[in-house]
Amino acid sequence: MASFTAQIRVTLKRGVLDPQGKAIEGALGSLGFEGVHQVRQGKTFDISLDASSKAKAEEELNAMCEKLLANTVIEDYAVTIE
Amino acid sequence: MQRTTIVQFPGSNRDRDMIAAITKISGNAPSLAWHTDTSLPDSDLVIIPGGFSHGDYLRSGAIAARAPVMKAVAEAAAKGVRVLGVCNGFQTLTEAGLLPGALMRNNRLTFVCKEVKLSVANNKNPFTEGYGLDEVIRCPVAHHDGNYFADTETLTQIENNGQVAFRYAEGTNPNGSINDIAGIFNEAGNVLGMMPHPENLIEPAHGGIDGRRLFQGALNLLETETA
Numbered sequence: 001m002a003s004f005t006a007q008i009r010v011t012l013k014r015g016v017l018d019p020q021g022k023a024i025e026g027a028l029g030s031l032g033f034e035g036v037h038q039v040r041q042g043k044t045f046d047i048s049l050d051a052s053s054k055a056k057a058e059e060e061l062n063a064m065c066e067k068l069l070a071n072t073v074i075e076d077y078a079v080t081i082e
Numbered sequence: 083m084q085r086t087t088i089v090q091f092p093g094s095n096r097d098r099d100m101i102a103a104i105t106k107i108s109g110n111a112p113s114l115a116w117h118t119d120t121s122l123p124d125s126d127l128v129i130i131p132g133g134f135s136h137g138d139y140l141r142s143g144a145i146a147a148r149a150p151v152m153k154a155v156a157e158a159a160a161k162g163v164r165v166l167g168v169c170n171g172f173q174t175l176t177e178a179g180l181l182p183g184a185l186m187r188n189n190r191l192t193f194v195c196k197e198v199k200l201s202v203a204n205n206k207n208p209f210t211e212g213y214g215l216d217e218v219i220r221c222p223v224a225h226h227d228g229n230y231f232a233d234t235e236t237l238t239q240i241e242n243n244g245q246v247a248f249r250y251a252e253g254t255n256p257n258g259s260i261n262d263i264a265g266i267f268n269e270a271g272n273v274l275g276m277m278p279h280p281e282n283l284i285e286p287a288h289g290g291i292d293g294r295r296l297f298q299g300a301l302n303l304l305e306t307e308t309a
Binding site for chain 1 (some may be wrong): 183
């Protein structure tokens with residue numbers, strides 16, 4: 001067993017309206033950040049786990065996303081292992 | 083006698099209203115199931131009530147949808163038992179994959195708590211047969227994540243299959259929901275999820291009884307009451 005640290009990034013799929021991102025975009029504009037074209041917000045999860053190999057860790061993390069961390073109807077996810 | 087079971091999660095808060103509604107309409111108190119239960123009492127109708135299960139952490143209904151009791155709910159639904167999810171219950175049913183699509187943050191980002199108008203989009207189903215097609219009824223809503231979304235393919239499917247049960251009517255869409263969808267059936271028609279709260283409009287003391295017929299239909303009580 002080895003220990004791994006991973007980061008999972010969950011974002012709304014392209015084409016899915018992101019009202020929170022829109023509100024943040026508006027707030028940035030009102031703070032004077034005029035060059036902002038678009039804001040899309042999402043979530044990150046920092047996960048420490050034990051697994052027999054990096055490949056096994058990646059497999060587990062993908063399963064976590066599919067089963068719980070992301071709602072794949074509306075969200076995409078990306079797994080990065082350090 | 084029709085048997086109803088109401089499923090409770092930590093953070094359910096409309097379960098009491100649902101118990102009162104079922105008891106008053108059917109004359110029988112419902113059974114209760116806790117989120118850790120692995121089986122349900124024999125039921126003709128299973129209800130997932132509103133609230134903020136597990137604090138709405140991660141996504142509304144996401145953690146409740148993975149609770150042990152939901153496996154039993156899915157098995158009951160597969161056998162044709164009627165299942166109703168209201169508000170957080172609707173979110174839970176979509177998260178559990180028992181209904182298509184997802185419920186996202188309201189388009190104006192605010193929690194909405196008010197009365198809306200609903201039009202009945204399909205009344206050829208026990209849940210809605212007490213209403214006329216396109217009949218407009220009143221119903222309260224109270225939610226933060228009621229903005230129904232489904233991809234184009236799924237949306238076309240549910241529209242063509244008559245799976246839309248209710249739409250927000252007369253410009254009262256409170257959350258940006260696609261096609262004004264307020265409630266949908268599964269493909270088989272025995273699972274209904276809806277954001278509005280029919281259990282809060284079932285007796286004159288509520289200011290109206292427009293929600294009553296939904297439960298009468300679901301419990302096969304329409305003829306007995308109108309006869």
